[in-house]
């Protein structure tokens with residue numbers, strides 16, 4: 001199922017200098033990027049000049065805002081971090097064109113279901129030895145100096161947590177663990193492997209710390225999971241254009257956030273379980289709620305009920321399902337009629353799986369496709385509804401959804417969006433992140449240097465390329481979600 005596996009690549013393009021001039025010379029840049037509140041842009045709006053596939057290219061000199069620092073310790077330079085690629089691409093990368101120090105970072109988010117790994121590599125064919133060959137001039141305080149540009153990329157890889165050995169083998173085969181030395185030892189003459197420290201977040205950072213020491217000889221520096229989720233989300237939302245998008249009734253639209261008007265928002269991370277975090281700023285947040293009915297529930301129950309062998313297979317099944325065979329609809333209860341007085345059409349699901357009790361059917365009499373769809377709908381809708389209620393608690397209008405349950409799957413996103421829209425009477429908006437499942441790993445990766453977003457001139461970052469979400473394709477399968485207007489006009493809720 002091709003589209004289910006892709007993850008986006010970040011690319012920030014060459015409009016940088018143009019934009020920089022705008023920033024310096026006048027305030028017109030606001031018209032370019034800082035439109036008040038949300039600016040929604042359609043996919044077709046993008047300019048597909050995707051000619052930078054990650055190899056060598058002429059790179060613009062970094063400005064004084066570039067993060068390059070010539071210290072004794074390698075620095076991570078996220079300036080001009082760039083999203084690249086299309087929605088179908090597997091293992092997407094983030095380009096770091098201005099990365100000059102030769103870093104060997106990698107970081108992990110070891111969750112209940114999946115291990116997410118982010119690592120840096122230099123551009124192909126560019127060794128440490130020839131890094132000196134490519135230098136650029138920087139004007140800094142009136143003086144010019146040269147320093148090497150390596151350039152490189154961030155790679156995103158995931159493994160099932162139950163197959164941790166595959167992850168360890170991968171790290172070994174790429175020798176990722178031999179590059180990173182704890183800062184305490186950075187200046188020592190002969191750093192050795194025993195001092196190697198890797199950043200990891202998620203419960204597995206605790207659970208598997210000894211195993212990492214045993215198998216790879218590295219210590220795990222544990223970063224808090226919520227800290228990392230928020231850091232990853234804030235980085236993407238502030239620095240990367242077209243990271244966030246809405247998805248309603250099969251229609252996807254990129255959303256440009258005014259980074260001065262980003263906070264507060266609700267971050268809902270739908271992993272095995274679901275965390276709901278009110279984010280007020282960089283490092284300022286509160287986990288306000290959560291639910292144990294999440295991605296693990298869909299995959300776990302779905303596997304039991306359908307005998308599917310993989311998550312993607314289960315998701316794929318849902319696309320051919322008809323939930324009406326198993327869900328009890330309002331029309332089933334009301335003899336085919338709407339219950340219009342309270343705003344429920346006949347096709348509204350009154351009770352998920354409700355028909356399974358009334359039919360004299362056993363599990364094997366139900367189609368796995370229908371079960372999968374009904375389950376997916378039930379869990380997605382529930383998450384959307386609970387999220388909205390939490391947004392309502394704190395007066396938040398924007399809800400960003402991440403986590404690998406989303407999987408860029410159109411029906412999942414539509415269902416969540418429908419629930420948020422319906423219960424908020426259109427006042428709150430569900431948005432999705434293209435790097436959905438990698439927020440925590442990205443946050444852990446950035447924690448090496450504790451790079452604050454304040455260090456980044458994020459408004460200088462301009463994306464060049466259209467970005468498809470990790471997406472199953474435009475066609476929506478499954479039951480109609482209902483008519484929003486019809487229902488929303490009748491439901492009475494105090495809304496935010």
Ligand SMILES: Nc1ncnc2c1ncn2[C@@H]1O[C@H](COP(=O)(O)OP(=O)(O)OP(=O)(O)O)[C@@H](O)[C@H]1O
Nearest residue numbers: 111112113114271272273295296299311403404405
């Ligand atoms: N290939 C896959 N294998 C297993 N689950 C997958 C896969 N792809 C997507 N999923 C979904 O993603 C969920 C896990 O998402 P994610 O990796 O964000 O969470 P996690 O970090 O493992 O969980 P938690 O944060 O609760 O510890 C699974 O429960 C499942 O619903």
Ligand SMILES: CC(C)(CO)[C@@H](O)C(=O)NCCC(=O)O
Nearest residue numbers: 203272273274275289290291292
């Ligand atoms: C326990 C975590 C944070 C682990 O990632 C996650 O699975 C989660 O948020 N579960 C929901 C737990 C609850 O709040 O009911």
